[in-house]
Amino acid sequence: MGKYIEMIRIRFLMMLAYRTNYYSGILIYSINIGAYYFLWSAIYGGKENIQGLSITQMTTYIAVAWMARAFYFNNIDREIAMEIKEGKVAVEMVRPYPYLNMKMMQGLGEGIFRLLFFSVPGMIIVALVFPIELSTNASTWLLFFLSITFSFIINTQINLLAGIATFFLFNNDGLIRAKRVVIDLFSGLILPLSFYPMWAQNVMSYLPFQGISYIPSMIFTEGFKGSQIYEALLNQAIWSLLLIIPVYGLWILAKRQLVVQGG
Amino acid sequence: MEYISIFFQYVGQYLKTRLTYRADMVVEIFSDLLFQAVNLVFILVVFGHTNLLAGWRKDEMIFIYGFFLVPFSIFASFFNIWDFTDRYIVKGEMDRILTRPVHSLFQIVLERMELESLFGVVTGLVVMFYAGDKLGLEMSWYDPFIFTLLVIGGALVYAGIFISLATIGFWSDSRTDIMPMMYNIGNYGRYPVDIYNKVIKYVLTWILPFAFVGVYPSSYFLEREEWYTYAFLTPVVGLVFFLIAVTLWNVGVTKYRGAGN
Numbered sequence: 001m002g003k004y005i006e007m008i009r010i011r012f013l014m015m016l017a018y019r020t021n022y023y024s025g026i027l028i029y030s031i032n033i034g035a036y037y038f039l040w041s042a043i044y045g046g047k048e049n050i051q052g053l054s055i056t057q058m059t060t061y062i063a064v065a066w067m068a069r070a071f072y073f074n075n076i077d078r079e080i081a082m083e084i085k086e087g088k089v090a091v092e093m094v095r096p097y098p099y100l101n102m103k104m105m106q107g108l109g110e111g112i113f114r115l116l117f118f119s120v121p122g123m124i125i126v127a128l129v130f131p132i133e134l135s136t137n138a139s140t141w142l143l144f145f146l147s148i149t150f151s152f153i154i155n156t157q158i159n160l161l162a163g164i165a166t167f168f169l170f171n172n173d174g175l176i177r178a179k180r181v182v183i184d185l186f187s188g189l190i191l192p193l194s195f196y197p198m199w200a201q202n203v204m205s206y207l208p209f210q211g212i213s214y215i216p217s218m219i220f221t222e223g224f225k226g227s228q229i230y231e232a233l234l235n236q237a238i239w240s241l242l243l244i245i246p247v248y249g250l251w252i253l254a255k256r257q258l259v260v261q262g263g
Numbered sequence: 264m265e266y267i268s269i270f271f272q273y274v275g276q277y278l279k280t281r282l283t284y285r286a287d288m289v290v291e292i293f294s295d296l297l298f299q300a301v302n303l304v305f306i307l308v309v310f311g312h313t314n315l316l317a318g319w320r321k322d323e324m325i326f327i328y329g330f331f332l333v334p335f336s337i338f339a340s341f342f343n344i345w346d347f348t349d350r351y352i353v354k355g356e357m358d359r360i361l362t363r364p365v366h367s368l369f370q371i372v373l374e375r376m377e378l379e380s381l382f383g384v385v386t387g388l389v390v391m392f393y394a395g396d397k398l399g400l401e402m403s404w405y406d407p408f409i410f411t412l413l414v415i416g417g418a419l420v421y422a423g424i425f426i427s428l429a430t431i432g433f434w435s436d437s438r439t440d441i442m443p444m445m446y447n448i449g450n451y452g453r454y455p456v457d458i459y460n461k462v463i464k465y466v467l468t469w470i471l472p473f474a475f476v477g478v479y480p481s482s483y484f485l486e487r488e489e490w491y492t493y494a495f496l497t498p499v500v501g502l503v504f505f506l507i508a509v510t511l512w513n514v515g516v517t518k519y520r521g522a523g524n
Contacts, residue, residue, distance in 0.1 A: 028444040035451040035463055042317045042458035043309050050312045171284040174291030181298045190301070195308050 003097060004105045011109025015117075022114075026122045029066060030129065036062045037130050051194040057221045058192075060132045065189050065217040067119040067126075072152040072212065074107035077176050080163030085171070093255070100160055100251060107156050135222060143229060147216035150236035154211045157243040158183070164247070167254035188214025192223075208243060211236040269365060273373040281379070292379050299386050302328060302450070317458045322397045324454075327481040329390030331453050334417030334476050336383025342422045343375040345442040348432035358521055368426070368512050400484065413480035413494070416501035420475045421449070423504030426512060433515030445471075453477035468493075475500050 037059050044055045053061065080103060083089045092099050127134060135141065162179045166172045184190055186209035193204055193214045204210055215232045218224045224232055281288050306328060310321040351357045351371065360367050395402075428441060452473030456464045467474040480497045482490035 024441060025444065028441055028448070031463070031466065032444060032447050035448065035459065038459040038463060039451070039454055042454075043313055045313060045315070045317075047313070169284075169286055169290075171287040172290070174287050174289075174294045178290060178294030178297055181294060181301055185301045185304065190305055191308055195312065197308075197311065 004101065007102055007105040008109040008112065011106045012113050015110055015113035022118050026118060026125060029070075029118075029122050030125055033063050033066055033126050034130065051192070053192060053194070053221070053223055056131055056133050057223060059130055060134075060221045061192060061217050061223070063123065063126045063130065063132055064220045065213050067123050068148050068151065068213065068216050068220075069189060070114040070119045070122070071111045071148055072155045073114075074110050074156065074159065076103045076107045076156065077159040077163040077179070079103065079106075080160070081166040081172060081176065084163075084166045089258075093258075100247065103160065103163070104156050107159070108152065111152055133221075135220065137222075140219065140222060143233065144216055144220045147219050147233060147236060150233070150240050151212050151216050153240040154208055154236065154243060155183070157240070157247050158208070160247050161243075161250060164250045164254050167258060183209055183212060186210070187212035188217065192218070194223075208239040211239050266365070266369065270373065273376070274378070277376060277378060288379060291377075292382055295380060295383060296386065299332060299383060302453075303390070317455050319455050320398075322394045323485055326391055326394035326398065326400075326485060327453050327477050329387045329392075329394055330481040330484070331417075331477045332383050332387030332390065334414045335421065335449075336380050336387065337414065337418040338421035338425075339380040339383065340378055341372050341376050342425055343377055344371060344425055344429040345446075347371070347429035352432045352519075355521060357519055361516070361519070367516055368509065395484070398485070400486075406484070409483065413483070413497050416498035417476040417480060419501030419505040420472050420497075423501065423506075423508040424471055424473075426508035427504075430508070430511045430515040433518045449473045449476070472500050472504065 040058050040062070041055060044050065044058070048054065050058075080089075083092060089099070092102075095102075126132060158179065162172070162176050165175055169175065186204055186207060188210060189212075193201055193210055196204070215224075215236055219229055219232065303325070306321065306324050309316070310324070314320075316324060351360065357367075360370050363370060425442070425445070428445065448471060450473075451459075451463075452467055452475070455478055456467055456474050459467065464474075475493070475497045479490055479493040481494075483494035
């Protein structure tokens, strides 16, 4: 356990060294959320609510979805692909800890850094400028944090899968990009899933992606009520466990057919 | 002249490297298509809940998106400099570039091109013709020429913005997460700018002029006369921003100190 905390800490410190640039990032994020806000105002065009979300809830949804993304988002798929291409992965696999766990912990270090230095100040600024409703209910916040923890796990597992695929494809920039697009669309980052036509919602309810963005954002905006919240959290928990199987399965296969291209 | 022959030599080499990883190339084209579909899905889903967006119809929005794809794909094929700082400055690759007798920016354009993105031009044209047909737009003999001019303008706008941002790397080699976010902001130029408030409208017109890659030039084809002035400003804005970017680049190169290796 100690070594994992150390990995998180080191990555955190690494990110800390570059913190000044994050302030410019906050500005860009705010412009992004601002533009979304006006776009959605135009889409609502005076309507009270669409699919049970008011315009205020919609703005909050977008703001929190993007800020939560800063936490769960990481580039470990690219990092793994890079290490495989450069042959570094051979050395990494010799080290006395599981490679995948290490990658996950590095991602967590990055996520915690962004949560503290990016999402929190960013959210404060956005809340000052735009009409956003922050819940005053402590349990909402608690459930939200539980939910984004699951988001992180699910998203990281999918990233690991995409990264490990490099073992088989050697060059998988395309796959990584496709994965990102699928997540943006199916996770509810761009549009709340309830806006989609019914058949599409049915398909997505069988996929793990809604656990990445839609569920935490709906919890935060209080678009989910009562038992819906717990069902949603249960869904996330099940996917977090279920995805372990393909990750380890693929990893075992990958180790068997490892080709080190250079190093 | 020499530059043209170098360009084609690079293209030849590029095709060879690409054909080595055929599976990836197919996935990449597929992922581009997917990416383009996502934006269409957004428009379709949104218009499932409303009929007009600030007075614009669904097919008009789809048309703007189709137009946008053309200059954007050209930009994406040749100006992959979003990771310039990491790839060239931090790793010291810029040293190698600077020892060669060809303009440094031109070399980077050649090294980083992704010709398969040009496929987006086809998608864009298909989307435009589909939407144009539904809207009953007429085409005059000179429209293809104006289209070409506006597309070049739009691609230069994108290139100008991203090259300018990349030059930050010459002054500060620390990581920024601005670039990926910029791609998002670029999307807002596709919506009628009057939906935004003054600040964002101003930013999208004069500071990060993404509106010149989407709604302004498209308004010419959509016969929205109130935007004609902006539509015809597109090539000018593109040229100005591109020249600013090249100037910044040339100044930046003199400030480059090398990262050591």
